[in-house]
Amino acid sequence: MTALLEVSGISVTFDGFRAINNLSFSIGPAELRAIIGPNGAGKTTFMDIVTGKTRPDAGNVLWGERSVSLLKLSEAQIARIGIGRKFQRPTVFEDQSVTDNLIMALRAPRSPWAVLGWRARAPDLARVADLAAEVGLADALPRKAGELSHGQKQWLEIGMLLAQEPQLLLVDEPAAGMTLAEREHTTRLLVGLAKTRAVVVVEHDMEFVRRLNCKVTVLHEGAVLAEGSLDHVTRDQRVIDVYLGRSER
Amino acid sequence: MTRSFLARNPSVLVFLSILALFTLGVTLLSEAYGTALISTSFIKTLGKTLCLCLAALAMDLIWGYAGILSLGHMAFFAIGGYMIGMWLMYARTEEIVVAALANEPLPATAQEIQNGIAGQIFGVVGASELPPVWLFAHSLPLQLLLVVMVPGLLALVFGWLAFRSRVTGVYLSILTQAMTLALALYLFQNDSGLRGNNGLSGLQNIPGLAGVSQAAVSVWFLWASAAALGFGYLLLAWVVSGKFGSVIRAIRDDEARVRFLGYSVEGYKLFVFTLTAIIAAIAGALYYPQAGIINPAELAPIASIYLAVWVAIGGRGRLYGAVIGAAFVSLLSSWFTGGRAPSIPLGFYTINWVDWWLVLLGLSFVAVTLFAPKGIGGLFDLVQGLRRPDRKGAALGPDDGALMEREAQE
Numbered sequence: 001m002t003a004l005l006e007v008s009g010i011s012v013t014f015d016g017f018r019a020i021n022n023l024s025f026s027i028g029p030a031e032l033r034a035i036i037g038p039n040g041a042g043k044t045t046f047m048d049i050v051t052g053k054t055r056p057d058a059g060n061v062l063w064g065e066r067s068v069s070l071l072k073l074s075e076a077q078i079a080r081i082g083i084g085r086k087f088q089r090p091t092v093f094e095d096q097s098v099t100d101n102l103i104m105a106l107r108a109p110r111s112p113w114a115v116l117g118w119r120a121r122a123p124d125l126a127r128v129a130d131l132a133a134e135v136g137l138a139d140a141l142p143r144k145a146g147e148l149s150h151g152q153k154q155w156l157e158i159g160m161l162l163a164q165e166p167q168l169l170l171v172d173e174p175a176a177g178m179t180l181a182e183r184e185h186t187t188r189l190l191v192g193l194a195k196t197r198a199v200v201v202v203e204h205d206m207e208f209v210r211r212l213n214c215k216v217t218v219l220h221e222g223a224v225l226a227e228g229s230l231d232h233v234t235r236d237q238r239v240i241d242v243y244l245g246r247s248e249r
Numbered sequence: 250m251t252r253s254f255l256a257r258n259p260s261v262l263v264f265l266s267i268l269a270l271f272t273l274g275v276t277l278l279s280e281a282y283g284t285a286l287i288s289t290s291f292i293k294t295l296g297k298t299l300c301l302c303l304a305a306l307a308m309d310l311i312w313g314y315a316g317i318l319s320l321g322h323m324a325f326f327a328i329g330g331y332m333i334g335m336w337l338m339y340a341r342t343e344e345i346v347v348a349a350l351a352n353e354p355l356p357a358t359a360q361e362i363q364n365g366i367a368g369q370i371f372g373v374v375g376a377s378e379l380p381p382v383w384l385f386a387h388s389l390p391l392q393l394l395l396v397v398m399v400p401g402l403l404a405l406v407f408g409w410l411a412f413r414s415r416v417t418g419v420y421l422s423i424l425t426q427a428m429t430l431a432l433a434l435y436l437f438q439n440d441s442g443l444r445g446n447n448g449l450s451g452l453q454n455i456p457g458l459a460g461v462s463q464a465a466v467s468v469w470f471l472w473a474s475a476a477a478l479g480f481g482y483l484l485l486a487w488v489v490s491g492k493f494g495s496v497i498r499a500i501r502d503d504e505a506r507v508r509f510l511g512y513s514v515e516g517y518k519l520f521v522f523t524l525t526a527i528i529a530a531i532a533g534a535l536y537y538p539q540a541g542i543i544n545p546a547e548l549a550p551i552a553s554i555y556l557a558v559w560v561a562i563g564g565r566g567r568l569y570g571a572v573i574g575a576a577f578v579s580l581l582s583s584w585f586t587g588g589r590a591p592s593i594p595l596g597f598y599t600i601n602w603v604d605w606w607l608v609l610l611g612l613s614f615v616a617v618t619l620f621a622p623k624g625i626g627g628l629f630d631l632v633q634g635l636r637r638p639d640r641k642g643a644a645l646g647p648d649d650g651a652l653m654e655r656e657a658q659e
Contacts, residue, residue: 051509079511091506093499095645095652100495110511112520116493144659146638146645164510 002065004029004198005050005083005168010059012045012222019045020056021222029167032194034209034230035202037219038242043202044088046219047170051085052078064167080110084166088173090153094146098137098156101145102128105160127163135159136185151182158189168198175208187211206230254487261486264569265479272475281464292467293539298579299474300536301559303481305575306568307525307532308556310485313565314494315521316501316650318418321425322529323552324432325400329530330537330547331436332399334449335383336392337538340456342369343387373447380442396534397527404526405519412515412522417504418649426550433548448544452537467539474535478572481528485568488524497521498566502646558610562617564626566656573625582606622655630658 003026012020020042027033035043048054050061052075061070063081070078079085092101103120106127120128132138135155140148145156154174161169174190175183190212193199203209209216209230216233218225220242226233233239255262277283279292287295304326311317346365350357357365367379385391411424439445455466488494497517499507504514537543556575563574584590585606593600602609617624623637630636638659645652 053505074513075505075508076511076513079509085509087506091503093495093502093506093646095498095502095657096495103492104495104499104512105510110513112493112517115496115512116488116491118492120492144638146640146657147659160510 010056032214041219042222082167105163296471303532305571307528309571325526326533329533333534339386400530408522436545453541564624570626
């Protein structure tokens with residue numbers, strides 16, 4: 001199995017602070033992976049690099065079968081080739097309806113000219129309805145996104161990600177601020193998604209990671225500390241020292 | 250498609266009907282085609298106001314919808330005026346020169362006519378040759394093309410440089426303001442090729458229409474301005490009604506998120522910047538033949554700030570708001586500054602509106618911003634019973650230009 005995303009030897013320094021230090025990481029086409037690590041371990045910076053928000057000082061990020069370098073692409077181009085990102089806080093367009101939010105995310109040509117002439121047809125609206133039903137917002141389609149509750153906004157954002165039909169999903173703390181029932185729904189959704197595409201979940205919550213039941217990568221000080229099943233990494237003495245031990249103290 | 254578009258946007262139909270009724274009414278009251286109740290000079294004022302409304306529409310698209318507070322769009326307006334002014338002045342002078350040379354014993358050569366025109370136009374700045382920028386001034390179609398091309402290309406290049414460097418918010422406003430000022434200072438020079446601070450004049454005399462009275466010409470321009478405004482409104486309403494409108498409003502509220510959806514934010518900003526520059530230029534090309542004169546003072550940064558004030562007072566983010574704001578404030582402004590508003594004697598001091606109008610305008614701008622951010626357009630929300638959402642003061646997005654809570658509709 002060739003890797004979908006191959007990150008090799010990247011380093012980033014912010015004002016002398018090494019956020020990412022010679023980090024290597026790879027993920028296959030249909031794989032669920034959790035990334036854990038203490039605050040400042042470089043989890044978010046890692047996502048910023050993959051999505052093009054931050055440029056690394058050194059290293060390489062290769063994508064897909066043809067090994068395209070992501071470092072030369074803009075954020076928008078990276079999103080278009082199939083990498084979707086869900087932020088920690090729900091970010092939806094609050095002044096616009098749930099339908100408009102989903103339509104914007106639907107897979108379609110993105111250039112200004114193409115969008116100018118684009119009008120929603122029956123299949124597009126059906127797809128929007130399906131997506132809304134999938135994330136439990138079927139009744140909320142005409143409502144403005146700003147009126148939704150925190151949890152509903154998270155769902156809408158996940159719906160928008162699904163509409164983009166990405167090959168790789170980067171999800172930042174999906175369970176934050178969710179109730180137990182919502183967490184279980186999220187778990188099922190992420191596990192289901194990982195059957196057809198790669199999903200990377202950054203998470204603090206060990207219980208949630210355990211439920212995902214997938215390979216875990218532990219980051220520490222911008223580098224990979226350990227990798228393997230959750231049981232494997234939680235037995236690793238270095239992981240206990242830097243992360244688990246500290247959180248229990 | 251068109252029928253469902255109008256059905257979904259009833260305000261477009263209402264707007265177009267009001268505009269048509271207004272134009273018809275003014276025509277029936279004009280000196281040339283009606284009861285002469287409205288003077289020709291006031292018809293020109295009304296025609297000019299329609300052009301300003303069109304410019305305000307462009308401003309609303311870029312600021313109200315895309316969140317880019319450009320303080321340079323009146324520069325594009327003025328360039329449009331200069332471009333059409335060059336042909337008007339050249340062709341008119343050509344008529345005069347040809348008539349004068351007709352009395353000579355020998356028929357005038359093309360070169361003599363050319364020199365005569367150059368001397369007439371540029372004698373005032375001490376030059377006698379046509380500068381290269383006047384190369385196309387003899388041809389109306391070419392010069393009309395330049396009305397669109399010159400501001401369009403300027404906006405394209407300027408916008409590309411600014412947006413590519415991700416200049417946003419107040420820095421972009423300052424940059425556009427600097428562009429306007431630089432252009433104005435350049436045009437003030439006598440050797441700029443556009444007659445320095447004299448500007449172009451006599452533009453109200455349309456070449457080939459010497460036999461037609463100004464009363465008739467003023468009504469024709471009113472029609473043209475109304476048609477341009479109606480067409481511009483229809484076009485922009487169509488642009489903002491679809492997914493394109495969705496995307497630019499999303500850019501206004503949270504452009505980083507739009508990038509992660511795969512839209513090239515810079516491309517959209519450039520598109521909107523250039524489109525609105527062209528619309529402003531067309532408005533200017535219709536405005537200055539009615540004004541009769543254009544000079545570099547028209548490019549002063551204050552003009553572009555006025556444009557933003559009109560849109561703010563009318564209500565940003567709704568097309569009819571921009572039109573109402575521009576019409577209301579500019580007509581009120583010409584009433585106050587025209588010396589028709591009665592002075593208020595206070596005993597110790599007399600409030601002279603010619604001097605105090607700007608103070609009043611400034612205060613109303615501050616008042617609208619503080620107390621009624623929806624502007625005059627917000628009155629329509631009151632009528633329809635639309636309220637603003639209760640967001641405890643949170644704006645609708647993280648960006649500088651994002652819609653404020655009090656500007657939004659529930």
